Amino acid sequence: xxxxxxxVRPSLLGTGGAVVALVVVAVVGLMHLVAPWSRHDxxxxxxxxxxxxxxxxxxxxxxxxxxxxxxxxxxxLVTRGLVPTAGVVLFGVWCVGLVLVVxxxxxxxxxxxxxxxxxxxxxxxxxxxxLPTAALITARQRRGExxxxxxxxxxxxxxxxxxxxxxxxxxxxxxxxxxxxxxxLGLIERVLSLAEVLVVVVLGFxxxxxxxxxxxxxxxxT
Numbered sequence: 001x002x003x004x005x006x007x008v009r010p011s012l013l014g015t016g017g018a019v020v021a022l023v024v025v026a027v028v029g030l031m032h033l034v035a036p037w038s039r040h041d042x043x044x045x046x047x048x049x050x051x052x053x054x055x056x057x058x059x060x061x062x063x064x065x066x067x068x069x070x071x072x073x074x075x076x077l078v079t080r081g082l083v084p085t086a087g088v089v090l091f092g093v094w095c096v097g098l099v100l101v102v103x104x105x106x107x108x109x110x111x112x113x114x115x116x117x118x119x120x121x122x123x124x125x126x127x128x129x130x131l132p133t134a135a136l137i138t139a140r141q142r143r144g145e146x147x148x149x150x151x152x153x154x155x156x157x158x159x160x161x162x163x164x165x166x167x168x169x170x171x172x173x174x175x176x177x178x179x180x181x182x183x184x185l186g187l188i189e190r191v192l193s194l195a196e197v198l199v200v201v202v203l204g205f206x207x208x209x210x211x212x213x214x215x216x217x218x219x220x221x222t
Contacts, residue, residue, distance in 0.1 A: 097127025
């Protein structure tokens with residue numbers, strides 16, 4: 001007989017991680033509508049600015065909640081045999097990057113560049129690139145399945161979100177305005193963030209539904 005914890009825990013981890021990720025989406029979405037966070041322009045101002053000033057703790061909690069959700073989902077994926085080692089490493093980069101985003105506050109440009117702001121920027125860049133890459137590696141192994149197609153779509157949307165930014169930076173020498181004002185940076189970052197959270201949600205629900213591989217079940221009987 002299969003040990004119940006082997007059968008149940010991955011399902012709980014996957015489902016729990018997906019649900020927590022959806023709660024994070026709901027919380028950050030609500031912050032767009034409720035003061036004091038609603039004062040930020042969602043089209044021009046980056047999402048990290050919700051962490052600056054009064055009420056910033058809620059955004060930090062939401063980000064750390066997403067980290068916990070990702071860890072749970074990846075644990076379920078590993079148990080189910082759905083993610084290769086390279087994917088696990090990249091999911092780890094995503095999680096570490098998000099933690100650093102919380103620990104190191106974004107640059108206050110009214111004061112000027114800072115070490116904390118630089119760490120925040122590069123950590124967020126590493127995280128935003130690592131998650132969709134990990135997702136594509138994971139989905140590639142099951143490319144014929146519906147969940148893998150959805151993961152691929154969301155991952156490609158996330159990566160495509162960088163194209164306007166890259167284009168603006170490349171054209172910066174000929175633009176009449178700084179690159180970060182030439183594009184709707186806040187909107188781009190929100191599309192990117194939503195696509196990446198949806199990757200975690202889809203992977204979580206899929207991990208919850210996938211049977212444990214036969215060899216793992218056999219080991220649980222010993």
